[in-house]
Amino acid sequence: MAERTIRTVKHREHPLDILTDDQLHRIQEASLDVLERTGIEVRSEVTLKELGNAGAVIDESTSRAMFPRSVSLEMLELAPRDLPLSAREPGMDLILDGTRGYLGVDGNAAEVVDLETDERRASNKDDCATATRIGDALPQIGYIWQPASAREYPVPVEPLNNLQANLLNTGKHICMMTAVTPEQARAVAEMVTIAGGGVSMHEKPIVSAFQCSVSPLVYDGGPLQAAVEFAKADVPCGFMVMPILAATAPISRAGTLVISNSEIIAGIIALQLLQPGARTFYASCATTMDMRSGAAVCGGPEDIVFQMANAQLARAYGFKSMVGTFASGSRTSDWQAGAENSASGFASWVSGVDMFSGAGLLYAARVFSHAQLVLDAELFDMIASTSEGVGDPQEIDYAVDQIDEVGPGNHFLDQEYTLEHMYDVWPTEMFSHASWEDWEAAGRPIPKAKATEKAKHLIETHEPYPLPDGAEAAIQKVIDDFEKEYVQ
């Protein structure tokens, strides 16, 4: 198999800062105040006690852990900034050095848009497999979450089945989002070690993970313990928050940012207290509530401000950022989805997001659509092409000789250099610029239809990077053993 490459957006030397220096500083300071004064609720006596032993101030009556300012600063200092995310397939490692941004397949949708009927239905393991396979095939995808949930399996073993569907269908970096207990984290580490042919996760973490808070300011015991288990297995584990302005966060944008930042750094601080030196990252999918319906918006201007501000905050701390991008609130791949995702994608680019998460979700991240995954990849490609500006500084062609050669009133169409470089012009696949007549003759096709065809084609034809010999059975055994032990 020829070595492939991942399409990335090229970051500017100076990303666009949406917060002033003063605003940034105040959010950071306010977060330290929140963690010292209000603290976080930890829903595990054991973890609470461990945090207390490590330096947090514990109030057992409210299950709260308060982090004194000095402890917070010390732990933030201690956390490594380097994040070497690798892949099973050669050439697919992520280079997270601020010069580029990657798109990931979004995930854990409870429902999917059925590729045949176009109707919404409960997701299953096969959806996770097919969406992963498409993500593996698309050069615009750098890493993959668990796109849909294997809901036909018992809850404790569901994440392992999601991961198995991933491993069988991609050689790209996998980010584990659904392993939320220490037992699941250990099984995940075992499965990926098998898939990686015994590779050292310290040298080559082919999987990463993140844990989520419950806004405002709550961490369940399982996720924090899972983060520790991942750290012990050398799997980098970030902290992802999803506060909703006006519902689970204050109605002010700045207030919501204080909540999101407090929760993320609380996760990082807690991990460093429990497992010093653990690799981690800064992740947010903050959004707002629609004031009419009460739904999560995922796509409005508040979301875009949060995306940019979170990228800036991550950068200020020196952490790598994973920021919710795309995941339109629309129910289908229509104008709303296109408009929201365009704005969202460009915001993540200009603000220097390291990992754009991600492609394929609709209905404010509740429904996965294979066609939307294809469309989001195309949109990302458009942004990637834009990010290249007028080209490689070493190779910019100002074309003065060509202009002179063609002269006034003529055209450049049949010139040799036009033919040589016509493939450099962004080659849209999903958009159409056919004549009105051709468009009508074709039955006024919409991009979604084209994307659906491409999705089906990739599922049928794409061959993912194979697992090592014997790995498939060994991975299955991990799942079977886990099921015997933990599923009644």
Added chain:
Amino acid sequence: MSEELIEQLRVNLMAANKEPALEATQGLVDGGVDPVVILEDGMAAAMFELGERWKRGEVFLPEVVASATLFKKCNEIVEPALLAKGGAQKGELVVTATVKGDLHDLGKNMVGAMLKTVGFQVHDLGKDVPVDKIIAAVQEMQPAIVGLSALLTTTVPQQKVVIEALEAAGLRDQVKVMVGGAPVTEEWATSIGADGFAPDAPEAVQKALELVGRSTKEAEVVLGSTA
């Protein structure tokens, strides 16, 4: 041997490989191959196939234009042989013009180049062409078709002016009128009494073939024999 060279001509003309296409054409002429065969089975067949590929979105427009430009050069090699043969059949004449007040002639030039590839003779009057000049050309040259292009909403009405002038001069029945340009639609073409409209160059060629009674099907049989 000549079959092989014809194939080389087709392949290289479609790929706009200038030197190899010209060499193949020269080789065929020097080898005494019937110039009508070179033109129809070689050059025209290649352009027809390329047009089909373009319609399917398989090639880019610069490729089609580059091949059409190369077609002209190949034609310069074949033409003396055709004339020497004496019985060379001349295709129908199309007079093209970008109407008064409009300097945007790229589309018209592309249509002209493409028309030549299916055997039409094209006489181009250029851009910013006054009505009188078009009427005079129709009177003198008696073309089968006159093609009028306009890119601006401010110049599109000139297409109507030309048609009215053709009527006033008693010439309207003798010539088919095709109109094109970015703001031109089928509705506009019908409303001003034009005979044909096309949204792009390959379709303009089909329309022109229909207007002179050479159906698209016939063209496919003649030109698409190797496709």
